Amino acid sequence: MGIVDTHIHLxxxxxxxxxxxxxxKAKAEGVSHxxxxxxxxxxxxxxxxxxxxxxxxxFLMSGLHPTHVxxxxxxxxDHVYKELTQSSEDYVAVGEIGIxxxxxxxxxxxxxxxxxxxxxxxxxxDLPIVIHCRAAFDEIFEVLESYRSKPMYGIFHCFSGSLAxxxxxxxxxxxxxxxxxxxxxxxxxxxxxxxxxxGSLVLETDAPYLAPSPYRGKRNIPSYINLVAxxxxxxxxxxxxxxxxxxxxxxxxxxRKSN
Numbered sequence: 001m002g003i004v005d006t007h008i009h010l011x012x013x014x015x016x017x018x019x020x021x022x023x024x025k026a027k028a029e030g031v032s033h034x035x036x037x038x039x040x041x042x043x044x045x046x047x048x049x050x051x052x053x054x055x056x057x058x059f060l061m062s063g064l065h066p067t068h069v070x071x072x073x074x075x076x077x078d079h080v081y082k083e084l085t086q087s088s089e090d091y092v093a094v095g096e097i098g099i100x101x102x103x104x105x106x107x108x109x110x111x112x113x114x115x116x117x118x119x120x121x122x123x124x125x126d127l128p129i130v131i132h133c134r135a136a137f138d139e140i141f142e143v144l145e146s147y148r149s150k151p152m153y154g155i156f157h158c159f160s161g162s163l164a165x166x167x168x169x170x171x172x173x174x175x176x177x178x179x180x181x182x183x184x185x186x187x188x189x190x191x192x193x194x195x196x197x198x199g200s201l202v203l204e205t206d207a208p209y210l211a212p213s214p215y216r217g218k219r220n221i222p223s224y225i226n227l228v229a230x231x232x233x234x235x236x237x238x239x240x241x242x243x244x245x246x247x248x249x250x251x252x253x254x255x256r257k258s259n
Contacts (some may be wrong), residue, residue, distance in 0.1 A: 040065060156174050
């Protein structure tokens with residue numbers, strides 16, 4: 001079984017000069033699946049074109065990213081709903097969605113409303129959600145707790161919280177997306193990750209963002225997910241093949257892909 005990258009922005013401008021070369025390089029290095037989270041409507045056509053070019057490897061999500069929630073959030077949400085209703089077979093999840101209070105708190109109410117709205121759509125379409133949470137664990141958990149009795153599930157993308165927050169996320173029905181942060185000296189999650197069941201984890205790059213060490217601060221590329229797998233294997237003191245197989249199986253089951 002190949003490596004599954006559960007979160008990568010392959011359609012972004014950062015890859016316009018060498019996208020196909022990097023995809024082929026990653027495939028040659030064992031990456032078999034790329035799951036693409038949405039940002040806003042301006043990227044939908046790019047995402048669909050890439051999925052058409054790589055129908056066996058690339059899979060799409062639909063959603064409104066919290067940092068792109070602004071004055072026009074209602075029209076953006078309309079776009080997400082239209083995509084889910086008219087092209088539901090094209091999407092494997094609703095994401096990335098959530099709350100981000102790191103950059104700007106101007107639209108926090110609208111972020112929360114958008115998050116709740118998209119959770120409801122995910123429940124309606126029986127899809128997982130992929131959560132973006134930055135400086136907003138309390139706010140995210142407050143929303144999720146109100147859905148505890150619902151069949152909600154998905155991934156906490158780029159998990160960077162505490163052990164207690166990790167356990168709470170898992171208890172609420174979520175897997176933890178582990179990426180480059182696990183390799184950072186000050187990333188902190190490396191201090192407790194092996195206390196969690198490996199079955200609670202999935203791998204991701206979030207490329208072009210959050211490149212793992214020793215490339216921190218540079219552009220992240222798809223093949224760097226191997227460095228994340230290596231670090232997780234080191235922390236659990238198990239063969240990297242076991243990490244790859246287990247996390248891939250977890251991810252493909254969550255996204256309902258058999259292979």
